[in-house]
Amino acid sequence: MILASTPFWMLPASGLAALAYLLGALAGARLSDQNVRRLMWLAWASHAVALLGLLAGPVRFGFAPALSVTAWLVVTAYGIERHLFPQLKARWAMGVLGAAAVLLAWVFPGNLLSSLASPWLPLHWALGLSAYGMFAAAVVHAWMMTRTEHDIRQGHEADSGLPLLTLERLTFRFVSAGFMLLTATLVAGALFGEALYGQGHGRWHWDHKTVFALLSWLTFAVLLIGRNQWGWRGRRAVRVLYIGAGLLLLSYAGSRFVLEILLGRAG
CATH class of the missing domain: 1.20.1440 (de novo design (two linked rop proteins))
Structure with missing residues (x-):
């Protein structure tokens, strides 16, 4: 169907x-x-x-x-x-x-x-999806970084073709870009929620999407602070990145999957 x-x-x-x-x-x-x-x-x-x-x-x-x-x-x-x-x-x-x-x-x-409740809604979606893209790129680079580190420990040539420090630097550049885009998305939703989604929405709509998005934002904030203040790197940083990406995945894609596939609803 x-x-x-x-x-x-x-x-x-x-x-x-x-x-x-x-x-x-x-x-x-x-x-x-x-x-x-x-x-x-x-x-x-x-x-x-x-x-x-x-x-x-x-x-x-x-x-x-x-x-x-x-x-x-x-x-x-x-x-x-x-x-x-x-x-x-x-x-x-x-x-x-x-x-x-x-x-x-x-x-x-x-x-x-x-x-669409507002002509500005596509821009709001574009910000959110761009954040998705940046964090997804960060996850891919973190995966390559983990593989490269494993190859180095085993004395093998790195599959990624890039030095470990270069991959690490690229990973956190994507994290930083994604964090700025996610922040802009959340701020726009908080300040202009009713204008974006229509009357009755209110500035904050406490649904699963919003809760998971805020949890992911907090996780990425902790990751960046840990990186800058305490020098987090390697497996610890990658684990926190994966947790934040998982929460972000649940925010929109996860909630829509439940509505569309499990519940069969369009809303």
């Missing part, structure tokens, strides 16, 4: 994106670096077209499109980083992440949004 409601124009773009992502991830060792880059850019562009398809005509959104936008932002960050650090090796992770996100959004395209 959910699949039947998927906009027909998403199928070719989503299929092409998923195929290109998977080919770039699985066949990367058999192809030249230039051809793999072309595949990843084809996947990135097709992914963008699939996302824009959700905004054409009746607008749809939900937990899966939110995750798909997040994955697209992570792939975008990876593409930029590849220009700065050509030795970066995360193609397999990007391919699998992108393909999974595209297919998930195709199967679960979200609910129709009949109207």
